Structures are given as structure tokens and as C-alpha cells.
Amino acid sequence: MKKIKDVEKMVQLLLEGDRRSAARLITWVENETKEHHEVMRLVYPHTGQAMLLGITGSGGAGKSTLTDHLISKFRAQGKTVGVVVVDPSSPFSGGAFLGDRIRLQKHFLDDGVYIRSMASRGYLGGLSKATYDVIRIIEAMGMDIVIIETLGAGQDEIDVIHIAHTCLLVHTPNMGDDIQAMKAGIMEIADINVLNKADLDGAENCLRHLQNALSVAHMEEGEWLPKLLSTVSVASKPGDIKGINKLVTAITEHQEYLKESKAIDRVKYERVEQELGLVFKDELQKMIFKGLKGTGKKREYINSIIEGENNPYSIVEEVLNTYLKTKSKKK
Amino acid sequence: MKKIKDVEKMVQLLLEGDRRSAARLITWVENETKEHHEVMRLVYPHTGQAMLLGITGSGGAGKSTLTDHLISKFRAQGKTVGVVVVDPSSPFSGGAFLGDRIRLQKHFLDDGVYIRSMASRGYLGGLSKATYDVIRIIEAMGMDIVIIETLGAGQDEIDVIHIAHTCLLVHTPNMGDDIQAMKAGIMEIADINVLNKADLDGAENCLRHLQNALSVAHMEEGEWLPKLLSTVSVASKPGDIKGINKLVTAITEHQEYLKESKAIDRVKYERVEQELGLVFKDELQKMIFKGLKGTGKKREYINSIIEGENNPYSIVEEVLNTYLKTKSKKK
Numbered sequence: 027m028k029k030i031k032d033v034e035k036m037v038q039l040l041l042e043g044d045r046r047s048a049a050r051l052i053t054w055v056e057n058e059t060k061e062h063h064e065v066m067r068l069v070y071p072h073t074g075q076a077m078l079l080g081i082t083g084s085g086g087a088g089k090s091t092l093t094d095h096l097i098s099k100f101r102a103q104g105k106t107v108g109v110v111v112v113d114p115s116s117p118f119s120g121g122a123f124l125g126d127r128i129r130l131q132k133h134f135l136d137d138g139v140y141i142r143s144m145a146s147r148g149y150l151g152g153l154s155k156a157t158y159d160v161i162r163i164i165e166a167m168g169m170d171i172v173i174i175e176t177l178g179a180g181q182d183e184i185d186v187i188h189i190a191h192t193c194l195l196v197h198t199p200n201m202g203d204d205i206q207a208m209k210a211g212i213m214e215i216a217d218i219n220v221l222n223k224a225d226l227d228g229a230e231n232c233l234r235h236l237q238n239a240l241s242v243a244h245m246e247e248g249e250w251l252p253k254l255l256s257t258v259s260v261a262s263k264p265g266d267i268k269g270i271n272k273l274v275t276a277i278t279e280h281q282e283y284l285k286e287s288k289a290i291d292r293v294k295y296e297r298v299e300q301e302l303g304l305v306f307k308d309e310l311q312k313m314i315f316k317g318l319k320g321t322g323k324k325r326e327y328i329n330s331i332i333e334g335e336n337n338p339y340s341i342v343e344e345v346l347n348t349y350l351k352t353k354s355k356k357k
Numbered sequence: 358m359k360k361i362k363d364v365e366k367m368v369q370l371l372l373e374g375d376r377r378s379a380a381r382l383i384t385w386v387e388n389e390t391k392e393h394h395e396v397m398r399l400v401y402p403h404t405g406q407a408m409l410l411g412i413t414g415s416g417g418a419g420k421s422t423l424t425d426h427l428i429s430k431f432r433a434q435g436k437t438v439g440v441v442v443v444d445p446s447s448p449f450s451g452g453a454f455l456g457d458r459i460r461l462q463k464h465f466l467d468d469g470v471y472i473r474s475m476a477s478r479g480y481l482g483g484l485s486k487a488t489y490d491v492i493r494i495i496e497a498m499g500m501d502i503v504i505i506e507t508l509g510a511g512q513d514e515i516d517v518i519h520i521a522h523t524c525l526l527v528h529t530p531n532m533g534d535d536i537q538a539m540k541a542g543i544m545e546i547a548d549i550n551v552l553n554k555a556d557l558d559g560a561e562n563c564l565r566h567l568q569n570a571l572s573v574a575h576m577e578e579g580e581w582l583p584k585l586l587s588t589v590s591v592a593s594k595p596g597d598i599k600g601i602n603k604l605v606t607a608i609t610e611h612q613e614y615l616k617e618s619k620a621i622d623r624v625k626y627e628r629v630e631q632e633l634g635l636v637f638k639d640e641l642q643k644m645i646f647k648g649l650k651g652t653g654k655k656r657e658y659i660n661s662i663i664e665g666e667n668n669p670y671s672i673v674e675e676v677l678n679t680y681l682k683t684k685s686k687k688k
Binding site: 062063066067069070071072073074294295298299301302305306307308309310311313314315324327328329331332334335336337338339340341342345346350353 | 393394397398400401402403404405625626629630632633636637638639640641642644645646655658659660662663665666667668669670671672673676677681684
């Protein structure tokens with residue numbers, strides 16, 4: 027293990043905005059090296075100030091393009107921006123689902139922007155614990171805004187809606203009916219719905235459809251009413267997106283609503299609750315399983331269940347008791 | 358708590374095929390009552406003999422209809438059939454996604470068939486631990502075949518592919534391209550791909566598309582090559598599905614392959630491995646969190662993280678240490 031002093035130094039550099047330290051710390055966290063816990067212990071106190079912006083939607087909805095333009099707008103406002111792109115790679119074919127990160131490349135030379143791609147937990151299985159840690163690390167760099175871009179399908183989408191302060195759900199006119207129906211419930215909890223590619227056939231129809239879905243949303247008095255905006259990428263002017271300024275305004279309005287209504291407290295609470303739950307499940311299991319590793323005990327347990335001699339519930343109790351005995355002996 | 362003798366009696370009735378006992382035991386398991394672990398301890402030794410058949414696919418793909426006809430075919434072979442229908446209900450709108458269980462109703466009077474609907478863990482979040490337990494309970498009733506029908510979207514689909522011995526993935530010609538792409542990786546690990554509603558426009562195109570996707574599947578020598586079949590519901594003859602006999606044959610062939618190649622051992626191992634992992638994560642957390650309940654401690658922890666005074670990793674260690682101390686004091 028690196029000396030604690032080295033980890034401290036690396037985190038100190040991170041706090042000063044050093045990108046190389048960020049990259050190394052993120053690698054430690056992703057690989058769950060021995061430094062992992064120490065890194066997070068040092069990083070957490072320097073987080074919680076950034077605005078977290080979630081961007082989610084189906085593949086091909088144009089999330090990267092929107093992210094690209096939002097970065098430029100935020101930079102023009104003098105704000106620094108971190109981006110975490112969660113790329114669900116198929117556990118089967120091994121390849122990345124979406125490789126289209128080219129548009130973001132121009133920001134790589136801007137010191138006020140830090141972009142990191144991550145794999146998700148697997149196929150639609152939700153954001154990995156590492157994603158939450160990486161967001162914290164990028165916050166600690168001092169970024170004013172952290173954008174979390176995920177494929178809107180499955181648990182990833184729900185997770186990002188719960189972790190982000192402001193969440194955009196990006197739609198396109200050509201989504202299948204099947205997907206539309208599935209999205210209906212999500213629309214009410216996204217803060218801003220964006221119909222992108224609103225120049226395509228069927229856009230008006232789709233806009234009406236989305237408007238209807240939103241109109242039945244059950245909002246309490248004083249609650250934020252989910253917005254619906256449309257955007258169009260102008261092919262002839264690649265630097266421009268029609269509607270982008272309105273989108274930035276909507277984001278600012280939502281931020282103001284969060285502060286004025288104190289809803290930000292609830293949002294921050296929920297974020298930490300989610301993180302804590304995830305860390306608990308994963309870390310407890312790891313700590314208590316540690317003693318089993320390499321002993322062949324797990325295989326033995328599995329075979330005893332297959333043979334009808336044991337069951338998972340009795341095994342959990344047994345493993346926990348063994349762990350307790352080992353621990354109390356050590357004292 | 359019910360006396361252990363009562364639980365034992367109830368499980369005894371279950372083993373004799375008593376449906377009322379099955380319903381009650383399932384309710385205990387779903388609600389995680391105090392009887393839950395005892396029930397599973399008694400049930401496990403009587404499981405592991407049934408053939409587990411997974412049926413998954415998008416909403417509207419016709420899974421219920423196929424399940425309905427497969428039940429009839431298996432019954433005609435003299436086999437008893439249990440069915441677990443996993444209905445993912447939206448956590449947002451509260452309603453069930455798919456309510457179309459009407460076709461299955463005719464089997465409710467058949468003593469050789471037991472059907473149970475269950476909610477999934479939430480929105481595409483994977484099969485709940487209760488689902489695994491319920492499958493075990495239905496196996497213990499002595500069913501020859503247990504069909505697990507889930508909406509093919511997200512983690513549910515992957516879970517059922519891993520738990521079932523033979524898994525059908527049901528496609529339809531009118532699926533969006535978006536979904537098609539997402540399914541490509543899954544096709545190779547489904548044992549049998551079914552293009553249902555193969556009389557619709559675009560069916561030929563879709564069949565070719567599916568065939569292409571399968572042709573690049575990487576199979577080792579001697580491994581099962583995923584099959585592709587098509588089926589058509591004949592509206593004029595509601596009792597009939599074109600292609601159903603071929604489907605039953607394909608299922609039988611896959612079963613024979615599993616036995617002859619001994620692949621069944623791996624499949625059974627993976628199933629138990631998955632169950633064990635899930636039980637570990639959930640039960641450990643529950644056991645160790647028990648002491649925190651109602652103490653307001655969790656809120657305190659969350660607030661300390663928000664204030665930048667603490668972090669999830671230190672908290673997990675603290676909670677585990679507190680738990681250890683309480684346990685060793687009791688001894």
C-alpha cells in the first residue's frame with residue numbers, strides 16, 4: 027500500500043485541480059485498490075458544493091451533442107464543468123454500446139473541463155458504486171457543475187434522476203411506442219424533458235404526446251412542474267442548437283427553485299442515502315466474505331445447496347458467526 | 358412467531374401439493390415475516406429437480422400467449438407446471454405494466470398447474486430475492502416444470518437467463534431498431550429465440566436480422582447453438598399457435614443437450630451462485646442494520662456526510678464494529 031502520506035499528497039493535488047492526480051485516484055477507486063477507502067475519506071469533505079446535472083435518454087437521442095453544447099454555455103458563464111459519461115458496455119459482446127464521444131473531444135484541452143468515461147455495472151444494472159465515487163472525486167477538483175450522462179434505459183436512468191440535482195430526460199420523435207409507454211412514469215420525475223431533433227417527422231405528434239403525459243403528473247402545491255422544451259441541432263451550423271438558450275434558462279430556473287423552496291435539502295439527502303445504501307451492501311459483503319476467498323468454501327457452499335443439504339439463509343448466518351468468532355479472537 | 362411445528366406442517370402440506378399452503382408460504386416469504394428463513398430452510402431440500410424454463414421479451418411480444426400454449430402442451434405430456442409471472446410495476450405511477458393475464462385464467466382450475474404473479478424489484482431493477490424464493494417453493498410442490506415469465510427489459514431479463522435451465526427470448530417484427538441493437542448481445546445467451554407474430558409486416562426482414570445477429574455468436578465446439586424459430590397466433594383458431602410444436606421440440610432438445618453434455622451442472626451451479634450472492638447482500642445488510650432501526654442513527658449518518666464530516670466507508674466500518682461489540686457482549 028502506498029503510504030498514507032502519498033495518498034494525502036495526491037488528494038491535495040486533486041483539490042488544486044490537477045488532472046493527472048484525478049485520473050490516478052479514479053483508477054484506484056475503479057480498481058478498488060487498498061487506497062480506495064483512504065481516498066474517499068479524504069475526498070468527501072471537499073464535496074457537496076457542485077451542481078449535479080443528469081442527462082439521460084435513449085441511445086441516439088443526442089445526449090452527447092446536448093452535453094457538448096451545455097459545456098460551452100456553462101464555460102461562457104465562467105463556470106468549470108466536470109463530466110462523467112456512463113457507457114453501458116455489453117457484458118456479452120464486450121464492446122462499448124455507444125462510442126460517440128468525438129464531439130466532446132474539443133473540450134479536452136480546456137482546463138476548466140474534466141471528462142471521464144465509465145462503464146456501468148453491466149447491462150442496465152444501475153450505476154456502479156465507482157460512478158458515485160468518481161463524481162465525488164470530480165467535485166473535489168472544484169468543478170462548479172458536474173454533468174452525469176447516462177443511457178436512459180433501466181436502472182441507470184433512475185439512479186441518475188435520484189443523484190442529480192437537476193435532471194434532463196432527452197426524447198426524440200422516432201422513439202418506439204413501447205419505449206414511450208415505459209418512459210411515461212419517468213417523465214414526471216425528470217425535472218426537464220427535452221424533445222431533441224424536433225425537426226424530424228412526427229415531432230409535433232410526439233410533443234403533444236409528451237405534453238399529455240406531463241399534464242397528468244401529480245404535483246403537490248409549490249412543487250416544480252416538469253418542463254418540456256424542444257431542441258434542434260442545426261446541421262449547417264454545427265456550433266449551434268436551436269433552443270439551447272431556453273434549456274440553459276430552464277436549468278437555472280430549476281436551480282433557483284431548489285434553493286428557494288429548500289427542496290435542495292431533500293435532494294441532497296436522497297443522494298447520500300442512495301450512496302450509503304450502495305456502499306453498505308457492497309462493503310459489508312466484501313469485508314465478511316474476505317475470509318472465504320481462496321478457501322474453496324464458496325464452491326463447497328454452492329454444492330451443498332445443489333445437493334439439497336443446505337440453503338442460502340443458513341449459510342449467511344454461518345458465515346457471519348464465523349466472522350464474529352474470528353474477530354473476537356483477535357481482540 | 359408461529360410455532361416451528363406450524364411452519365413444518367404447512368411445508369408438509371406444500372410438499373403434498375396443497376395450493377392454499379403454497380399461497381400462505383409465498384406471502385410469508387414476500388413479506389419477510391419471521392417464518393421466512395425457517396420456511397426456506399425446510400423448502401430447499403425438496404427443490405432442484407424441476408426443469409426451469411425462462412420466457413422473456415418486450416412488452417406486447419406475446420409472452421403470455423406462448424406461456425398459455427406451452428402449459429397446455431406440457432399438460433398434454435402429463436407434466437405438472439408451475440408459473441411465476443414477474444410483473445414489473447412502475448414505482449412512479451404505481452400501476453402494473455402488463456395486466457394481460459386473462460389467457461392464463463383457464464389453467465387456474467387445473468390442479469396440475471400453479472400460477473403466481475409477482476412484482477419485480479422495481480423499475481427494471483432485476484428479479485427480487487422473493488422471486489427466487491417463490492420459484493423454490495413452487496418447485497417443492499412437486500412441479501415438473503416451472504416457467505418464469507418476465508418482461509425482457511433490463512436486469513430481469515439477464516437474471517432469468519441465468520436462473521433458468523432453458524431460456525426463450527421472444528421477439529416481434531415491430532420492435533424498434535433501438536431495442537433490436539440492445540438485444541443483440543442477449544440473443545447469444547438465450548437458448549431459443551422465437552420470432553412471434555411472424556405474420557406481421559417486416560417479419561422476413563426481422564428474421565434475417567435475427568439470423569445475422571446469431572450467426573456471429575461465438576460458440577465453443579460442442580456448445581448449444583442458439584435456435585431461432587418463428588411462431589404465429591392464429592386469430593381464427595385461438596387454441597392454436599403455428600410453430601408451437603417445433604418450439605416444444607426445441608425445448609426438449611435443449612433439455613437433452615443439457616443432460617448429455619453435463620452442461621446442466623454448470624447451469625445449476627450458476628443459479629445457486631446467483632441466489633447465494635443475492636441473499637448475502639440483502640440479509641447481511643438487514644442483520645447488521647437491525648440495531649440502527651428507529652434510533653435515528655441513519656439520519657444522523659446521512660447528515661454527517663452532507664455536512665462533510667463523515668463518509669460512507671468510515672460509517673460502514675463503524676456500524677460493523679458496533680455490531681461486533683454488541684454481539685460479543687451478548688456471549
